[in-house]
Amino acid sequence: MDKEYFLELEEKTITYVHIKTEKGYVTEFVVKLLSAFEGEWHEILRYDSGHGCPHKDILNTDGKVIRKIWYDFLDNRQALTMAITDIKDNFEFYKERYQKWLKEH
Numbered sequence: 001m002d003k004e005y006f007l008e009l010e011e012k013t014i015t016y017v018h019i020k021t022e023k024g025y026v027t028e029f030v031v032k033l034l035s036a037f038e039g040e041w042h043e044i045l046r047y048d049s050g051h052g053c054p055h056k057d058i059l060n061t062d063g064k065v066i067r068k069i070w071y072d073f074l075d076n077r078q079a080l081t082m083a084i085t086d087i088k089d090n091f092e093f094y095k096e097r098y099q100k101w102l103k104e105h
Contacts, residue, residue, distance in 0.1 A: 007084075009091050012036040019080065026076040029054075031083040035095050037102060044098045047083035054079030056086075061098070061105045 001022070007015040013035040020028040031047040046057045054074055058067040071079050087094070 013091060013095060015087050017084065026080055029076055029080045031080065031087065033087050033091055033094055044094050047079065049076050061101050
């Protein structure tokens with residue numbers, strides 16, 4: 001079963017969540033932090049369950065992964081909860097860092 005939704009964190013900053021479950025277990029997930037700068041949406045960071053292990057991708061202003069952090073000690077449900085909590089608690093930091101990178105780019 002697939003579930004997809006958005007959480008508005010502030011104006012022009014949202015979290016996109018996609019969860020795939022099977023028999024009550026989270027089999028796949030994606031959680032993205034997205035923000036609009038000068039009318040254009042940017043993916044700032046992403047948590048997902050790809051490559052067989054939950055991880056966080058930090059993206060540069062070209063949308064390329066510049067750092068991958070593995071969470072092999074968490075199952076998908078735990079990593080999904082952590083991802084949503086981390087983005088809710090720290091989106092301002094992630095957004096400010098990304099804005100700084102945009103200015104340098």
